[in-house]
Amino acid sequence: MSKPSSNSNKNIRIAIIGTGFGGLGLAIRLKQAGFNQFTLFEKAGDVGGVWRDNTYPGAACDVPSHLYSFSFEQELGWKNRYGTSQEIHQYLRHCADKYKIRPHVQFNTEIASADFNAEQGLWQIQSTTGEKFEAEFLIAAVGQLNRPAYPKIKGIEHFKGKAFHSARWEHDYDLNHKRVAVIGTGASAIQFVPEIAKEVAHLDVYQRSAPYVIPKPDRIYSPLTRKAFQKLPILQSLDRMYQYSYNESVLKGFTITLNEIPLVEYMFQRHIRKEIKDPHFRHQLMPDYPIGCKRILISNYWYESLIRPNVEVINNDIEEITETGIVDKNGTLREVDAIIYGTGFAATDFMAPMQITGLKGTTLKEQWQDGAEAYLGLTVSGFPNFFMLYGPNTNLGHNSIVYMIESQVNYIIDAIQTHIQKNLLFTDLKADRQQNFNQEIQERMKSTMWSQGCNSWYQTAAGKNTNNWPGFTFEYRQRTRRFDLEHYVQVPVVSN
Structure with missing residues (x-):
């Protein structure tokens, strides 16, 4: 099978994996x-991606x-002012309906593999059930936050009670009057802990690393x-x-040279001192790394929930999970009915x-064994x-990822149109362009707060x-305003 020779957009087959903001935005x-x-x-x-999957109590942006x-x-x-996960999911469903995208979606189809055929200029795609598809262009819109991470804890599989991840919340399980353990104190936990603390009999919160939490300037819009x-x-x-x-402007706070973090530090200190009066407990909730090194969290109810009489914060590391509960490093067993992973x-x-x-049988996993990297993500x-939306080094610590996705969508559409206009079978990014770009990014990363010695989900195990x-x-928008063909090896369609 050869690539369609017509310049008509109608003949170009495009495969998009995922229907979150990236997939839907590109499709529209x-x-x-x-x-x-x-x-x-x-x-x-x-449709909906992360906003379809994360339905835990208090989930919001x-x-x-x-x-x-x-x-x-x-x-x-x-x-x-800040949308709930339900609202955002409804918004994405509205977009899919308004722009008539649903007929283009093949639901309940998980992609297992994709192989590039250089002779035909085609991606040969296969689902987990063995269905096969072909496309001239493959776009991964799976995002960075779609696969729940579970902690590597001894005995995790032995627990006899209810256990689930916050991104796979089991709403049929009634937490009322239960003894519950939450492992993790990240962005999800600070949203659902205040909600479930009101109904459980007792809540153990296992905190490996305390977060910086500042007030959330949220409000309900009045009818007027x-x-x-x-x-x-x-x-x-x-x-x-x-x-x-x-x-x-907040980005300036994440760079060492233009550090405005002291203002955020002041907001954090004022917030925690207002909510936590006990100095010993406040010390327990103080992060042990520079502010901004990990994601700064926003909540008006986190600290308030931790001082409830039925809540205990445990700073000791977990030794193992047993059939009935969790044993910490001091050997203390705390029995629980349920464990929720906010990890x-x-x-x-x-x-x-x-x-x-891709080419020469190389897989992305092999190429990324030292950490994922891509040109412009x-x-x-x-x-x-092959293109990605919300790929490596395109996450933000200060602004809206939707803005970044729209920049990427512009680049991808210009790339596809360029292929048609130039009658190209395919283009392949030049290796030195990728190498130079990533050297630049990693060098610039050294002068950000994210590189100041803490471990975070932004980093690989190697740092x-x-x-x-x-x-x-x-x-970023300026750098993605057009498909820069000069950085790609161009393979034209060979006429018969």
Whole structure:
């Protein structure tokens, strides 16, 4: 089978894996650009990605709703300044319906592998059930936070009670009057712990590393405010611009040379001193690493929930899990009915467990054995016509990832259109371009707070930061404004 020779967009087949912000945003823009031979593969039965999966009590976003949405589809009915997971999922479902994307989605289809055929310029794709597909372009929109990470604890499989990860919340299990243990104190835990602390009989919170938590400037929009946004959409656009500009300025706090972290440190200290009066307990909740080195969390209820009489914070490491509970390093057994893992995601294991095979039989897993890297977080040398959304080094510590995704979507669509215009079979990123780009990123990373000696989900076990973008988002948009063909090896279609 040869690649379609027509320059018509209609003949180009595009495979997209995932239906979160990345997959849906790309699909909508492809449709607007005149492409209709695209298919989204979704392992679940509905769109929404991380916002479909994370339904734990209190799940919400830490970026304001007006900014955490597509620029071309601004929701005018947000109930809160910060959207709940249910609201955001509903927003993504609305986008899929409004732009008629659902007919392009193949639900309940998990992709197991994809192999590039250089002779035909085709990606040969296979699902976990053995279904086979072909496409000229393959785009992974699986994100960085889709695979729950479970801690490596001795005896974890022996526990006889109920155990689940916060990203796979079991709503049928009644926590009321139960003895519960929560392992982890990250972004998810600080949202669901205050909710479940109200109903459980007793809650043990196992804290390996205390987080920096500052107040969340959230509020419910009044009916009058919501009506004003609906009648005058320009008000929401202006608020979006303000939120973007403010968040962009926050980046200065994450660089050593322009360090504004003392202001955030002051907010943290004021918040914890106001909520936690006992100096001994406050000391127990103090992080042991520089502020900004890990994700700074926002919550108005975290510390309040920890001083409840039915809650105990345990700083001792866990020795093992038994059939009935958890044993700490001091040998103390605390028996529980349920364990909830608030241990985050396998964020540095990009694309796993899929096997993506490029030129010369090389897999992404082999190429990334020292940590994932890509040019602009989008393309990888040796993997032609393959793109990623929210790929390596495109995560943010200061602004909205949706803005980054829209920048990536522009680049991908320009790349596909360039292929058609130039009658190319495929393009492959030049190895030196990828190497130079990643040397630049890792060098710039050294002058950020993320590289100041702490372990975080941004880093591999060896300490390489594979997740964050070290610059401003407007710099990233400028660098992705067009598909820079000169950085790619070009293979033309051979006419018969």
